[in-house]
Amino acid sequence: xxxxxxxxxxxxxxxxxxxxxxxxxxxxxxxxxxxxxxxxxxxxxxxxxxxxxxxxxxxxxxxxxxxxxxxxxxxxxxxxxxxxxxxxxxxxxxxxxxxxxxxxxxxxxxxxxxxxxxxxxxxxxxxxxxxxxxxxxxxxxxxxxxxxxxxxxxxxxxxxxxxxxxx
Numbered sequence: 001x002x003x004x005x006x007x008x009x010x011x012x013x014x015x016x017x018x019x020x021x022x023x024x025x026x027x028x029x030x031x032x033x034x035x036x037x038x039x040x041x042x043x044x045x046x047x048x049x050x051x052x053x054x055x056x057x058x059x060x061x062x063x064x065x066x067x068x069x070x071x072x073x074x075x076x077x078x079x080x081x082x083x084x085x086x087x088x089x090x091x092x093x094x095x096x097x098x099x100x101x102x103x104x105x106x107x108x109x110x111x112x113x114x115x116x117x118x119x120x121x122x123x124x125x126x127x128x129x130x131x132x133x134x135x136x137x138x139x140x141x142x143x144x145x146x147x148x149x150x151x152x153x154x155x156x157x158x159x160x161x162x163x164x165x166x167x
Contacts, residue, residue, distance in 0.1 A: 005046070009042045010039075012039050013040070016036045017036045019032040026072045033068075038061055040056055044056055050129070071156075075163050
């Protein structure tokens, strides 16, 4: 039963990720991205990580997607902008295929990271997901966390500057 759910969710995730790139309307692409995020939340639940599933839904499928849709509507992307850049689709497809082959090669060649950690399932059950993630995020990974927040702020400011009409 679990494998059927996995394969069904995988099929939906792959199709929705494909339609993120194939939809002509940016809002439809964003809605397909929400579907992909929801499928990732199902994967987290299957991996016995309910906190990560809830964060996936609240942060990515909720807040980040509202931000993306706001920027899409703020920039008012029309078909005229999209038709100007269609010549790069073939090059992008070829580059994506090469990256897919390289990723497949490296995944099959060796271990995922080659580094073993000290977090076991017993440690997760004794402390809890939330405490371990919070402790790691605000001690070991504080700098990448802050860099990601600054990048999001720069993206928002850039979208506002690009969408500003001549005054």
